[in-house]
Amino acid sequence: MSLRLNSTAPDFTAETTKGTVHFHDWIGDGWVVLFSHPKDFTPVCTTELGYMASIQSEFDKRNCKIIGLSVDPVESHVRWEKDIEETQGAAVNYPMIGDPTLAVAKLYDMLPADELPTCEGRTPASNQTVRSVFVIGPDKKIKLQLAYPMTTGRNFNEILRVLDSLQLTAAQKVATPANWNKGDDVIIVSAVSDEEAKEKYPQGWKTLKPYLRVVSLQ
Template identity: 70%
Template structure:
């Protein structure tokens, strides 16, 4: 069964570099980002884990936890973390899941449900599809999914930008346009009538088309803000 946006993120128990955890319990009442890797000691993933270690405080400011996953045992993760710190200048402080029995990769449809065996003897190439990002909301539902090829490093600044958008649009009756970033104008949601918009956005808006109304980004809390 494939996963879709707004599905409940599968819950699981796992062994991690920070000990055992229950996923939904670990998420708590905030957001979480689960990002997976096909193998330890792979070059592109080394840069990714290091970069996420550097910008983890930005996610923490947004009440969002980070958790990695790789199809290898914990002792391999711990040895890899030393390489990450040495080469990238940052040590991951977030947990990294050991999915050596492939169960979580299968649960999240990153490997076929009938995939045999364990991490033993597998290569990055055989695990190539274990390279996804799942953004999970406080309601434990999947809000966004991304899957990248092994040779293309993921843009985690974009994931941070998308998280800003999702948090803003869950709180306010707006949507964000292409390439939006913090402080840019946003779109009044089509479900909001002009009469309702007058109350929500008393400073007014610009109507490009009846379905495309641009307005200054609301401040967190739903009040109209200024730039």
């Protein structure tokens, strides 16, 4: 199944390091970041999981849960978590999905549907496409999806930045410009007329072009 932005995130039930998760129920009325890893005990992913553990409170502030996935059993994840805490200085307190039959990886189109349903004998190279990030909204729709190569560690500060934008633009009729950060000026979307904008933004805005109106929300 091919997933696109605004597709419904596939639901599933899986065992994790924090018990059984029924994914849509677990999301509840908040946001979630699902990020996947090709194999346990891989170097780049070790740093990523540790960094996410160190900034989990930032996601908590945004009503956003974190959940990891690796194509290995839960027991392996538990052993890996010890290495992560030892080398990265942060304990993984969010769930890690065990996916030894590749079911979730296939469901999220990270591996071909015709792969044998086992993690046995697989290597990081054969799982290299299992390096994805999905941001999913309270409506269970995919709001962002990214895929990274194995040799490039993911920038999770960027995921936080995108999450701030997604949450702001879901609540207000604005868009965020290039390199926007929380608190920066935003763009009034074209669907908002000047008359409506006057009501929403009595402080005024800057018109760079008729289609490019910039406003401060501060």
